[in-house]
Amino acid sequence: MQWTELLNANRRKPKKTNSVGTAKGRLQIERDFDRILFAAPTRRLADKTQVFPLDKNDSVRTRLTHSHEVANLARGIGVRLAFEMKEDIFGTNLPDVCVERDVPALLAAIGLVHDLGNPPFGHQGERAMGEWFRKEIPVCTSCPMDKIYNDFRQFDGNSQTFRLVTKLQILNDEFGLNLTYATLASMLKYPRTSFSSSKQWKKHGFFYSEEPVVKDIWEKTGLREGIRHPFTYLMEACDDIAYSVLDAEDTVKKGLASFHDLMDFLSCQNNASSDEIMRNVITKSKEDNKEYAKGELSPAELNDMSMQMFRVYAIAELVDAVVIAFKENKDNFLDINCQEKDLISISKGHALCEALKMFDRTRGYQHRSVLKLELEGSNYIKGLMDMLWVGIHGHKTKQQKKDEKLSSATTLPEYHSDTPFGRYVYGRISENYRRIFESPQNDLPVLYKEAQLLADAISGMTDSYLIALHDELKSLYEYEHSSK
Structure with missing residues (x-):
């Protein structure tokens, strides 16, 4: 691979000859x-x-x-x-x-x-969407194009x-x-x-x-x-560093663990004393904690200040390890047959990063309060997908209606999308997403387009908007069904 190609600054959209420059x-x-x-x-x-x-x-x-x-x-x-x-x-x-x-x-x-x-609710949101699609669009081994629906059964942000x-x-x-x-x-x-x-x-x-x-x-x-592009490895490493270190800081800030819990956890790792980076971070962080403890600080303030310095030391060490590893392996990353999976694992910061991920999982992600909220989020997502699907599945676009009228063809079977609720929820989806779905140039299979419109709609929502829309539509949905 050549850097002149990898750093290609051209764009896919052709430039207009009379366009006004905005680069400034x-x-x-x-x-x-x-x-x-x-x-x-x-x-x-x-x-x-x-x-x-x-x-x-x-x-x-x-x-x-x-x-x-x-x-x-x-x-x-x-x-x-x-x-x-x-x-x-x-x-x-x-x-x-x-x-x-x-x-x-x-x-x-x-x-x-x-x-x-x-999507909303982090990785739990991805899992919830994948579970919904696997249920509603099950695998069809006899369908030649079935494989493309793995896009949604294995939904990924x-x-x-x-x-x-x-x-x-x-x-x-x-x-x-x-x-x-x-x-x-x-x-x-x-x-x-x-x-x-x-x-x-x-x-x-x-x-x-x-x-x-x-x-x-x-x-x-x-x-x-x-x-991969060589820089993809660097971006992924920065993501790993950010969530491993900073999620630990948030875990302590939420009161799910303390600074000393983290120090004890890291010190108990098999390679804590032999790994230079882990040893340096633990030692410096404990020294600062002892100094801060001499002041008149509340336990919460002491935790916060100690974790701030831990964050500084850990990020500095991990970033430096990544830079060195990238430099030492640059020829490998430029090889078109490169098979490296990630950068962190071949850096000297690997042990610290993995230990922090384990701390985050056991002390933060798996805490019952977090699991409860994740379950609620999953239920909100699946419930809203059920209701939006009523308006999406079987919705006839303007072009379909026009083609039916011109050909005098038998109309499609009645779908839930033809009901007042179906038409209402379809209208609540972003106009931009609906325009792409309905575009005559969109020649993807109908079911694929429908699944994609639903995925676009859900993943584009914020946590609070998704909950608000779910609650609004739920009452209307229940009313319509109870009146039948």
């Missing part, structure tokens, strides 16, 4: 970060669960704060690569690339965008993110945010479809509906199925 001193890849930052779905991340659903504590992270933190870590790594290691990483023959500006901006952009398509930025966000064309090839290629965390034979990753990174877009991106950047 910004490079194309720098503009990608700005387009993502100002997009409405980015703002909606403020009301989407990171780990703890519907938390009332404003200090606990949402998807938006998490995304900004990942972008910050990624940008920092980009600055180090571009200024401290420029020739070692990128060589000297990149005439059309400003490494010092493009690299930090590109890494920040994919860090900011990486969770944009995640990464694929929805790619769809969002390439198709859904802009109303007046089919190019979405029209990001550069470099950004689109490097944000593909899992370069495979849901029905691919590739076994390197269990998750998928794009839907069947966006496969032509992906093939175009691979052609322009020198990539192919199963092969």
